[in-house]
Amino acid sequence: MSDNKKKPQKLKARLPRGFVDREAADIRAVNEMTAKIREVYERYGFDPVETPLFEYTDALGKFLPDSDRPNEGVFSLQDDDEQWMSLRYDLTAPLARHVAENFNDIQLPYRTYRAGYVFRNEKPGPGRFRQFMQFDADSVGAPGVQADAEMCMMMADTLEALGIKRGDYVIRVNNRKVLDGVLEAIGLGGDDKAGQRLTVLRAIDKLDKFGPEGVRLLLGEGRKDESGDFTKGAGLNSDDITLLIGFLHSTVSIQSREIGFADGAESVGTKLMPHALFPYDGNRLVANERFSEGIAELSTIRTIVHASDYGPDRIKIDPSVVRGLEYYTGPVYEAELTFDVTNEKGEKVVFGSVGGGGRYDGLVSRFMGQPVPATGFSIGVSRLMTALKNLGKLGQDEVLAPVLVTVMDGDAEAMGRYQRFTQALRNEGIRAEMYQGNWKKFGNQLKYADRRNCPIAIIQGGDERANGEVQIKDLIEGKRLSGEITDNTEWREARVAQIVVPEAELVARVKEILSHQAEDRARGK
Structure with a gap:
């Protein structure tokens, strides 16, 4: 194979030594x-x-950390007018x-x-x-x-x-x-x-x-x-x-x-x-x-x-x-x-x-x-x-993952409706996002919600849309029920993990569920 037809080498992703990415x-x-x-x-x-x-290097002057050489101890470069500047x-x-x-x-x-x-x-x-x-x-x-x-x-x-x-x-x-x-x-x-x-x-x-x-x-x-x-x-x-x-x-x-x-x-x-x-x-x-x-x-x-x-x-x-x-x-x-x-x-x-x-x-x-x-x-x-x-004095306040508004239909009208739900939640101070991946594989949306530890998923398929309703899925309670409930009596007494409500009640019911979840966390449940 000639040099002109060689497969181009992929650029290697590498972090410079002495630097870190912040999560x-x-x-x-x-x-x-x-x-x-x-x-x-x-x-x-x-x-x-x-x-x-950046500052001009001479502004740092003799207070450079090690010597007067521009790159000794500091990172330096020359401007287009040949003046040395240093980080x-x-x-x-x-x-x-x-x-x-x-x-x-x-x-x-x-x-x-x-x-x-x-x-x-x-x-x-x-x-x-x-x-x-x-x-x-x-x-x-x-x-x-x-x-x-x-x-x-x-x-x-x-x-x-x-x-x-x-x-x-x-x-x-x-x-x-x-x-x-x-x-x-x-x-x-x-x-x-x-x-x-x-x-x-x-x-x-x-x-x-x-x-x-x-x-x-x-x-x-x-x-x-x-x-x-x-x-x-x-x-x-x-x-x-x-x-x-x-x-x-x-x-x-x-x-x-x-x-x-x-x-x-x-x-x-x-x-x-x-x-x-x-x-x-x-x-x-x-x-x-x-x-x-x-x-x-x-x-x-x-x-x-x-x-x-x-x-x-x-x-x-x-x-x-x-x-x-x-x-x-x-x-x-x-x-x-x-x-x-x-x-x-x-x-x-x-x-x-x-x-x-x-x-x-x-x-x-x-x-x-x-x-x-x-x-x-x-x-x-x-x-x-x-x-x-x-000392345990930092990061104690858990940042709640966003409520996920799932996508069941990809046409513009449906997308606009899902986006409206998302904005309504955000306007009330609730962290929320509309799913942005491949919406055709609904199971992937719930897997995404699970990996993100989303507290709630909002679902509206054709039937709910026709009735002006939405499903609200309490993902935290659902996960608990699936792992802890062992008989029908416990199931009946447990908090319902999925409900259907009118669109107009969406925000109020999401707030209610988030409040229940906060109480559970406070009790260490």
Whole structure:
């Protein structure tokens, strides 16, 4: 056979790696969850805004996740004018661009929320996708840490509105100024150390995932994962690594207006004397201005949240909170779920983080040439949805399948009549559909109804049409009767599974049957 006569190859249907198709149940669960989140955000006075999926790559700038190469960490393409555009990596950088571009028309503080997909050009893995949804809230033009404190309180209220009880979550708070002060003290201050500093922060941010030894490797020469892939480390010496690991394991407590590290550190007034925790010159750290500012801001946040009855069981100070992105400049916070789940290895583990954020005073300023303070947080929608399903807090409201209007005749007049029945049901708020397949095989219509778990089928053949009537078949009751009824007495006492009614009574009788079915479900029948 010649090449010209070869049978063409069928296109292979395949899902790109790191992406997922979403089915009806997950879509409805997300809608249910985001509606509750919106209600909390609106109550706090936040308004919605939406930005596009693509931004010019230079608008993301140095805040790209891994390097300045357009396709490293983000998905990028060139426009027809040869400008690089990238799918957004998060929802914060696009907001900064939006605020800067519309600055003269925006009322500050600009309190806004938005939900949408973000994209990461990273290696996919179990539970790690290249496209996922975030739900963000931000306050731009709010310089005081009271805005950060309110963000933490709103995170706590959001989790509780979703049904997560106190004791099953905590909002952990730290300050990047504290972290930057520590890094400066070990020689990682200044612009020339920005890359190494970011590598260190990202390593610290993996504490929950890799544990102390994994972070120790990332702070040093690097770490090889189970697949053999190697991640280059920050290249710190062993003394600095030991110091940082010790810092992460310190327990921060707030007593009155004091913040102290519990590992033997001495606190005097509002000053921290950390020489017991840090084996090098502790006085040098106390003298670090950024470190001192961070401690003072944490103390203020503690005062505000405690005054509003958000105790440490809901919002607490924790020095291990980092947040991996470079643009954070002050308080950073993480929403962590503290209950146990079973992982893919059958091990009991704490569920962990479902969102977080912090202050990013420099992000909008890049476009403005003037200071524009901002703070905000982001919820990982898919991860939080998984948590809520684990708790049985999502998808409990069953979505009823549609009433099926069957088709017994295919001429235009009959189709118009069946469609009229369908619309009459829909107009009364009843989910309904007219069968769209091959109507000539009626048995297939009932099989379709069974697979769809339709509660009711509407049938009108020639005899019913002549009498102006319709059959209403209670498919749920019919299925129960066929499986449970064993004698004539039970059959007579059972609810009738099929009735014939005038067309004018169709909607009322369907409502009546649906009501009976709802009562049966409520009784667990």
